[in-house]
Amino acid sequence: MKRAIPVLALSVAGLVPVWIYSPSAAHEGELSEVAAPPAQEQQQAAPQTTTTAPKTTGSAPKTTGSAPKTTQQTQQQAQNRTVPGPAVNTSEGTVQVQVTLQGTKIVDVKALRAPNSNPTRMALPLLRESALKAQSADIDTVSGATATSDGYKQSLQAALDQAK
Structure with a gap:
């Protein structure tokens, strides 16, 4: 009986402390990435403009038979589209x-939501790499x-089917 009260x-x-503990937002059991556009798209979205004074040489500019491609036409051809699954x-x-x-x-695959576990964190880069290499969803399961x-x-x- 002497030991019962201290125990x-x-x-x-x-x-x-167990009853008081509440997990922070980063540990709530799910990973969440904000889908930011790839660096390539960010550069295309904000074209740099520089202003320089034109050089005068005293002669008229030479013209060729066809108009040169503008950067806007090149950007339109290289447009990336993003489809969430x-x-x-x-x-x-x-x-x-x-x-x-x-x-x-397929140029990129991002995990928007995933379980917050160590095996998942280790598997996501492997799954992304496999999808980019296979160019399809026919990829191996990560052990x-x-x-x-x-x-x-x-x-x-489902995202690939929706993109068709």
């Missing part, structure tokens, strides 16, 4: 990807992150 008091004292619920959490296409070529891999492939395939 009870210490047990309660040990549980108080649906959010797929897995046993580990929600997975959602966004694919960036240039014509029919240890099977549920995340399956959700990633489903969301990617």
